[in-house]
Amino acid sequence: EFDSDTQLSDTADLSSTVELLNADSSIRVYLVAHLQGTQSLEVLLRRSALRAATLRESLISLGVAGEKIVAQGIGPLAPACDTDNCAERIELVLQ
Numbered sequence: 001e002f003d004s005d006t007q008l009s010d011t012a013d014l015s016s017t018v019e020l021l022n023a024d025s026s027i028r029v030y031l032v033a034h035l036q037g038t039q040s041l042e043v044l045l046r047r048s049a050l051r052a053a054t055l056r057e058s059l060i061s062l063g064v065a066g067e068k069i070v071a072q073g074i075g076p077l078a079p080a081c082d083t084d085n086c087a088e089r090i091e092l093v094l095q
Helices: 015-023 041-061
Strands: 002-004 029-034 069-075 089-094
Touching (some): 041 069
16 A cells, blocks of 8 residues: 555555565566556556555565566556456566
């Protein structure tokens, strides 16, 4: 969860993600941020890119090597998933 596009929530727990990424030196991922809303496409793309970059920097600060992570925001350009509320989500995609 995010308090703002450049600030993770205090309740965000990244420990399992850090553990996963550090468990195998060959793992490389894309952080793909999705964000839907009524704002323009350009604004949603920019905001989702900020969120992906914010999460990347947080993971790096927790000990994950930066070269393992590529951050990308795609705003509303991918369909929402079928579960409850996932219009604002970040997915880890193996490279």
